[in-house]
Amino acid sequence: MSPEPAVRIDDLRTQIAHHNERYHTLDDPEISDADYDALVRELRELEADNPDLITPDSPTQQVGGAISATFEPVQHEVPMMSLDNAMDRDELRSWADRVVKGLDGSTPRFVCELKFDGLAMSLRYEDGAFVRAATRGDGRTGEDVTANVRTIDDVPHQVGDAQHPAPRVLEVRGEVYMAKSAFERLNERAAAAGDKPFVNPRNSAAGSLRQKDAAKTAARELSFFSYQLGQLVFDPPGDAPDLASHGSQLEFIGALGFPVNEHVKFLDTVDEVADHCLHWQEHRHDLDYEIDGVVIKVDDLRQRDVLGFTSRAPRWAIAYKFPPEERTTTLLDIQVSVGRTGRATPFAVLDPVFVGGSTVGMATLHNREQVQVKDVRPGDTVIVRKAGDVIPEVVGPAATNERPEGSVPWRFPDDCPACGTPLTQPEGEADTRCLAPDCPATRDGKIAYFASRGAMDIEGLGEQMVEKLTAAGLVRDSADLYSLTVEQLVELDRVGETSAQNLVAEIQKSVDRPLPKFLTALGVRHLGPSASAALTGAVHTLDSITSKSVEELAAVDGVGGVIATTVSEWFSQEANQAYIEKFRSAGVNFGDPDAAEREAAARAAIPQTLEGRAVVVTGTLSGFNREETAEAITSRGGKSPGSVSKKTFALVAGESAGASKMTKAESLGVPVIDEAEFVVLLDTGDLPDRYAVPDTADAPPDQTDETDDSLPDQPDTASARQEPSPPGT
Ligand code: IVH
Numbered sequence: 001m002s003p004e005p006a007v008r009i010d011d012l013r014t015q016i017a018h019h020n021e022r023y024h025t026l027d028d029p030e031i032s033d034a035d036y037d038a039l040v041r042e043l044r045e046l047e048a049d050n051p052d053l054i055t056p057d058s059p060t061q062q063v064g065g066a067i068s069a070t071f072e073p074v075q076h077e078v079p080m081m082s083l084d085n086a087m088d089r090d091e092l093r094s095w096a097d098r099v100v101k102g103l104d105g106s107t108p109r110f111v112c113e114l115k116f117d118g119l120a121m122s123l124r125y126e127d128g129a130f131v132r133a134a135t136r137g138d139g140r141t142g143e144d145v146t147a148n149v150r151t152i153d154d155v156p157h158q159v160g161d162a163q164h165p166a167p168r169v170l171e172v173r174g175e176v177y178m179a180k181s182a183f184e185r186l187n188e189r190a191a192a193a194g195d196k197p198f199v200n201p202r203n204s205a206a207g208s209l210r211q212k213d214a215a216k217t218a219a220r221e222l223s224f225f226s227y228q229l230g231q232l233v234f235d236p237p238g239d240a241p242d243l244a245s246h247g248s249q250l251e252f253i254g255a256l257g258f259p260v261n262e263h264v265k266f267l268d269t270v271d272e273v274a275d276h277c278l279h280w281q282e283h284r285h286d287l288d289y290e291i292d293g294v295v296i297k298v299d300d301l302r303q304r305d306v307l308g309f310t311s312r313a314p315r316w317a318i319a320y321k322f323p324p325e326e327r328t329t330t331l332l333d334i335q336v337s338v339g340r341t342g343r344a345t346p347f348a349v350l351d352p353v354f355v356g357g358s359t360v361g362m363a364t365l366h367n368r369e370q371v372q373v374k375d376v377r378p379g380d381t382v383i384v385r386k387a388g389d390v391i392p393e394v395v396g397p398a399a400t401n402e403r404p405e406g407s408v409p410w411r412f413p414d415d416c417p418a419c420g421t422p423l424t425q426p427e428g429e430a431d432t433r434c435l436a437p438d439c440p441a442t443r444d445g446k447i448a449y450f451a452s453r454g455a456m457d458i459e460g461l462g463e464q465m466v467e468k469l470t471a472a473g474l475v476r477d478s479a480d481l482y483s484l485t486v487e488q489l490v491e492l493d494r495v496g497e498t499s500a501q502n503l504v505a506e507i508q509k510s511v512d513r514p515l516p517k518f519l520t521a522l523g524v525r526h527l528g529p530s531a532s533a534a535l536t537g538a539v540h541t542l543d544s545i546t547s548k549s550v551e552e553l554a555a556v557d558g559v560g561g562v563i564a565t566t567v568s569e570w571f572s573q574e575a576n577q578a579y580i581e582k583f584r585s586a587g588v589n590f591g592d593p594d595a596a597e598r599e600a601a602a603r604a605a606i607p608q609t610l611e612g613r614a615v616v617v618t619g620t621l622s623g624f625n626r627e628e629t630a631e632a633i634t635s636r637g638g639k640s641p642g643s644v645s646k647k648t649f650a651l652v653a654g655e656s657a658g659a660s661k662m663t664k665a666e667s668l669g670v671p672v673i674d675e676a677e678f679v680v681l682l683d684t685g686d687l688p689d690r691y692a693v694p695d696t697a698d699a700p701p702d703q704t705d706e707t708d709d710s711l712p713d714q715p716d717t718a719s720a721r722q723e724p725s726p727p728g729t
Pocket residue numbers: 080081082083084113114115116117118119120136175227228295314317319
């Protein structure tokens with residue numbers, strides 16, 4: 001029986017948020033792109049059938065990944081949108097039909113570009129000088145990785161000359177990637193140094209960009225392809241060249257010295273587009289860089305304006321995604337590995353086969369039930385699938401008629417292969433787990449995760465060091481790290497006095513990490529960095545979190561039922577309570593009990609001129625960036641939703657204000673004010689005289705109702721500024 005849609009939707013959102021975090025924040029995905037896409041598709045379909053269950057925080061309404069705390073946040077002046085996907089010719093056709101219908105008469109010309117498998121990057125130039133590189137992040141806020149991107153040869157440090165004068169502001173967007181040949185060289189160097197090989201070029205590129213030391217990035221040979229303009233300002237505006245099509249924008253970008261990929265194709269019909277996609281599906285391995293599809297865009301920028309955006313993606317572009325690649329090979333054995341969370345995962349040992357751009361010798365079989373359903377047995381010829389990313393999988397047997405007589409289905413082991421404890425399959429779960437608290441397989445993984453960058457960030461404490469510490473019996477759980485001494489460490493193989501001292505100092509330094517880092521580090525299922533931040537944003541100390549009921553936790557924005565239940569169960573177990581006390585004795589930061597009061601006091605000092613009022617902002621203001629605007633409004637008791645509704649108190653229109661918001665405000669009679677009037681509003685709570693209402697008793701200010709219309713229609717700002725209109729329009 002399938003579960004209630006609301007339950008399944010909640011479950012899918014939790015799973016997707018978890019995988020987003022693995023992919024975008026930790027650069028360590030657990031599932032293939034294809035499996036991830038299947039989760040998102042299922043969620044979309046369920047939401048389409050149950051529109052009342054759509055919430056603004058659903059992953060379907062958002063772009064890309066979470067923002068991690070390692071690099072400084074950067075607000076994108078023009079949002080970095082995601083793309084909708086098409087998986088086959090029919091889906092391409094329906095997209096093209098929607099485009100043609102949306103254009104009401106005029107015919108589109110399509111530009112096809114390769115879909116590079118790297119990381120989206122926005123490069124900002126002011127008066128020709130490279131000033132900042134930012135990742136996409138969640139589309140609105142990315143991370144500042146300027147120092148690292150500056151080391152990439154393809155990224156010019158200065159642009160513009162007499163023939164091609166540099167704009168006042170120029171944002172060039174594109175993909176940072178690692179060429180396959182550079183990736184091979186990287187792995188040769190890793191092998192020579194006795195280090196673990198890197199998994200694939202995309203992950204290596206992501207990891208390289210996240211280095212704290214730019215010299216390490218410089219050694220990684222990254223490259224860049226540009227494919228889009230972000231913010232573009234000419235001063236004086238008359239200097240703007242005619243950029244009325246994507247083709248002319250690419251020429252403009254190329255003339256300024258940015259690399260534009262050579263395989264750009266202009267086509268008139270969707271059938272030609274589909275043939276072109278299939279061509280690259282066949283020839284993707286001819287290239288020295290990885291691609292995972294083809295991006296198709298409408299060329300004419302006026303047509304793009306007409307088509308506009310949905311809440312997360314442009315209607316004028318689509319990504320055709322290649323299907324996962326498949327090959328057959330012999331299944332030599334099935335084994336079971338136990339991971340950090342105790343999950344016992346069956347995996348296939350294969351006769352190595354080249355698929356999806358790399359040689360595969362092992363592939364996942366997911367879980368107990370999947371092996372049963374697929375009924376694959378050692379000796380079988382099996383189909384292996386890989387989608388250009390991390391985890392290849394066994395699809396099933398290629399043929400079962402060649403099996404030797406008397407062959408029997410493979411049986412999942414009863415006991416943990418690492419510690420011998422009987423495995424359990426919790427009710428209602430697909431996964432089988434080893435729940436022994438001291439299982440060596442889970443223990444080492446948990447400690448390494450505790451020390452990892454997204455968690456307590458203890459430098460020098462990687463997997464190998466953890467193995468040494470546990471093998472020597474110095475550490476049984478993560479809390480034991482805090483009692484390690486230099487004397488103990490120097491006894492270990494290949495650990496000198498200096499590195500021992502450094503490690504002890506790094507461990508001690510970590511006691512002051514912010515509470516969300518510590519919560520993440522505990523490795524409670526589903527409680528990743530975002531949920532931890534959401535939780536500590538509302539409940540400021542560990543002790544108050546543990547004293548809350550499941551309902552109270554679930555009521556926290558960004559937490560929800562699934563996370564609340566696992567968190568509550570985890571903290572209620574006696575063994576875990578004792579574990580937490582060890583951290584308390586070590587002096588680990590459990591949060592600041594006075595944080596809430598201090599915030600309230602700071603708030604009390606600011607006059608609450610906007611109490612209960614919703615103020616929407618469109619376009620750019622000269623004196624505030626996006627974050628400061630929102631802060632100015634909320635710190636005065638107001639709300640700053642992303643879109644205009646009849647409950648909006650005022651719309652603040654900055655430079656390049658979005659046409660749709662303005663029209664909507666006007667049609668609903670919502671006051672539209674400029675930046676100077678906004679400053680007065682913040683100060684006094686008053687609107688300009690032209691909006692003065694006759695004094696009708698003490699009417700309360702409008703209450704906001706974000707659920708009524710809270711999906712941002714922000715891209716109108718983007719279209720106005722990202723795609724400069726041709727002169728004369
Ligand atoms: S255009 C508003 N063009 O695909 C359109 N994206 O799923 C912005 N990508 O985040 C994207 N190659 O990281 C565009 N030729 C290309 C691309 C491309 C790769 C990536 C990019 C983007 C993701 C969208």
